[in-house]
Amino acid sequence: MAEPSGVDQRIRDLAADTHGVVTRRQMLSRGIRAHQVDYRVRTAALRPLYWGVYAVVAPLPHKGRYAAALFACGKEAVLSHTSAAIQWGMLDAPGPLRDGRPSDVVHVSVPRNGSRRGSDGLRVHRVGPIRGRDRAVVRGLATTAVQRTLLDLARSLRRGSPSERSAMRGSDSVCPRPTYWVGITSQPEATLVSIAQALARGDPCAR
Numbered sequence: 001m002a003e004p005s006g007v008d009q010r011i012r013d014l015a016a017d018t019h020g021v022v023t024r025r026q027m028l029s030r031g032i033r034a035h036q037v038d039y040r041v042r043t044a045a046l047r048p049l050y051w052g053v054y055a056v057v058a059p060l061p062h063k064g065r066y067a068a069a070l071f072a073c074g075k076e077a078v079l080s081h082t083s084a085a086i087q088w089g090m091l092d093a094p095g096p097l098r099d100g101r102p103s104d105v106v107h108v109s110v111p112r113n114g115s116r117r118g119s120d121g122l123r124v125h126r127v128g129p130i131r132g133r134d135r136a137v138v139r140g141l142a143t144t145a146v147q148r149t150l151l152d153l154a155r156s157l158r159r160g161s162p163s164e165r166s167a168m169r170g171s172d173s174v175c176p177r178p179t180y181w182v183g184i185t186s187q188p189e190a191t192l193v194s195i196a197q198a199l200a201r202g203d204p205c206a207r
Helices: 005-016 024-029 034-042 062-073 081-088 146-158 162-169 179-185 189-200
Strands: 021-023 047-050 053-055 106-111 122-127 135-138 141-144
Touching (some): 021 062, 062 122, 081 141
Antiparallel strands (some): 135 141
């Protein structure tokens, strides 16, 4: 017997505010019962992404994947590294999630005492306290500030992270020259801050 359509509409309304994803806690807090949630998981109307976090729409846009990762990692989490750079418009956005396989890894930073671990498609960076100056809200999602984003990218390149290195050297969204990111991330951190400030002023190819 089909579940009442009014429940589905309430779930869609919730997901509309969070880029196509919804949490179990959100649904229960709006009066949707646990067995109604479980029914929709069994019938694939809700697709589990992380524990207690579900996709409502398909294909799921990259912002939905980012929102899901933040839900999974807790209130102190922020998008970071290449995911933050995509939010700021420094890198091209990945394609939507179509078959359950992410087209790139979502990077999230959490305080060092956080309990969330990484999983397929999710890289969790355990860092020190994430201070106010290191946080921003970009298009509705918690993200590292511009300066912190550039510093994280530079440190990742210096450590030889293949995913960040590949993403930045292959990007043409902001500056079409592949050497742009390599040149930036080889600079001293004080120079990176100056570059970040220029980016924040609206000069994406500042040198």
